[in-house]
Amino acid sequence: MGKIFAIAKLSVLELFRKKDVYVAIVLALVAIVPLAVVNAFGIEGAVRYIREVALLLVWGFSVIICVTTSARQIPNETQRKTILPLLAKPVSRAQIALGKTLGSIIASWGALAMFYGCYIVIAGLKSGIWIEPVLLQSVILHACFAALACSMTVCGSLALTPSANITACLLIIAGGLLFGDHLPDLINKAPGLFRPPLIGLEYVLPRFELFDLRARVIHSHAPVPAGVFLFILLYGAAYSAVFMGLAAGLFKRKQY
Amino acid sequence: MTQAVVCHHLSFTYPNGHQGLHDLSLSIEQGEIFGFLGPNGAGKTTTIKLLLGLMKPTAGDLLVLGGKPAEPKTRAAIGYLPEVANYYDFLTIGELLSFYGALCGMSRQKINDRTMELAQLTGLETRLKTPLRQFSKGMLQRAGLCQALLHDPALLILDEPMTGLDPIARSQMRGILENLRKDGKTIFFSSHELSEAEIMCDRVGVLCDGGLRWHGPTRDMAGDGSENLERKFLKIISEGK
Numbered sequence: 001m002g003k004i005f006a007i008a009k010l011s012v013l014e015l016f017r018k019k020d021v022y023v024a025i026v027l028a029l030v031a032i033v034p035l036a037v038v039n040a041f042g043i044e045g046a047v048r049y050i051r052e053v054a055l056l057l058v059w060g061f062s063v064i065i066c067v068t069t070s071a072r073q074i075p076n077e078t079q080r081k082t083i084l085p086l087l088a089k090p091v092s093r094a095q096i097a098l099g100k101t102l103g104s105i106i107a108s109w110g111a112l113a114m115f116y117g118c119y120i121v122i123a124g125l126k127s128g129i130w131i132e133p134v135l136l137q138s139v140i141l142h143a144c145f146a147a148l149a150c151s152m153t154v155c156g157s158l159a160l161t162p163s164a165n166i167t168a169c170l171l172i173i174a175g176g177l178l179f180g181d182h183l184p185d186l187i188n189k190a191p192g193l194f195r196p197p198l199i200g201l202e203y204v205l206p207r208f209e210l211f212d213l214r215a216r217v218i219h220s221h222a223p224v225p226a227g228v229f230l231f232i233l234l235y236g237a238a239y240s241a242v243f244m245g246l247a248a249g250l251f252k253r254k255q256y
Numbered sequence: 257m258t259q260a261v262v263c264h265h266l267s268f269t270y271p272n273g274h275q276g277l278h279d280l281s282l283s284i285e286q287g288e289i290f291g292f293l294g295p296n297g298a299g300k301t302t303t304i305k306l307l308l309g310l311m312k313p314t315a316g317d318l319l320v321l322g323g324k325p326a327e328p329k330t331r332a333a334i335g336y337l338p339e340v341a342n343y344y345d346f347l348t349i350g351e352l353l354s355f356y357g358a359l360c361g362m363s364r365q366k367i368n369d370r371t372m373e374l375a376q377l378t379g380l381e382t383r384l385k386t387p388l389r390q391f392s393k394g395m396l397q398r399a400g401l402c403q404a405l406l407h408d409p410a411l412l413i414l415d416e417p418m419t420g421l422d423p424i425a426r427s428q429m430r431g432i433l434e435n436l437r438k439d440g441k442t443i444f445f446s447s448h449e450l451s452e453a454e455i456m457c458d459r460v461g462v463l464c465d466g467g468l469r470w471h472g473p474t475r476d477m478a479g480d481g482s483e484n485l486e487r488k489f490l491k492i493i494s495e496g497k
Binding site for chain 1: 271305308309310311312328329331332334336338340342343344346347355356358359360361400403404413
């Protein structure tokens, strides 16, 4: 585990020293912070409005950070040829792939912590309620989503070019978040010929929308039942493990 | 004397069909400095990548220090200095060695001790907190040597180690390699600089178009002095073609 953590630490250090993550964080904060002073139309629904916009920004920027940081982890090593001395050390390729994935997950969690910290302060100032149980669930599931998105993107980076991987991952994640709920309806309404590929998509691609509890947070609904919450966490962990395993397998086959 | 590297009929063909290495049979004794010579594109780096397990041979057998190079435990006894000195430019040399030391499974204390020792050996002791992006090419090459020697490997694989070094640094590098040989280390040295090979190597192998054209003691290649190493080298290469 020490070797995996050393590689993860290097990835996190690189992201923060090269200041890539800061750009997205500053952009998100610039967009979220002004919401604290907004008193939308002086009506009671202002808090909901602020929550909705702030959470949309948090999710949007977190997807961008997860995908862009993970997509460059291994290709950057190859491009600048640091991969050669790295692979020459007594470390397996699976450990490198896991370390790189873990590094991008930790960096994404760091960014999420900053986003949600800011959100909690803004929403708390407006509503007087700081951390509701449903918000806590939402943050945990968002962190699980980030781990899944990072694992999928690192895996994709070993099969596709960086730009193709970023495009594909952003499309899959955004598509899942926006239209994942409607997929079963779409399958039911689709003509016979289109049904099998849609069913295939439903079963193969991770259901990202399961991790999105924004609507519950915005409308102050009750938390998700504990069993369902745990199942979604396990679902995310299982998918992440599958992507990490695939990444290790793909990396092992690469010749440098 | 036991053998550090043994390869039998080793071949490697790239996915595009180009044969990078053809039927290489070679053994390197422990404790010797072996010079691997050849023009650009001869297959030297391909051979090194096979020795490090970065690529799998398409045919033949290869044993490095009695094990398969694809196994991490085999690589634990190998130090590698790449031809192009590219390291993480956002790290200092101290941080770089800490990272590589952790990958080698070394303790914190051992890493610190070796870092000081190697920094003094390579003249980088005053630069331990300087980011690598501020290093010159020669300093990066010395940093590369530090990372290759960090875990005290039994076999050193050096790909064009004199690249970017000024005459003083070259002389220091020669001294370091001489001392390593005295300590019983095996050194596999790839170069196209014949003068370096002539000074340092016990034996040399000449590679051309992916095939080994000649190998033997350096003094045999230099002959009785009637022709210099460069002429002999050119003769071997032209005969090979």
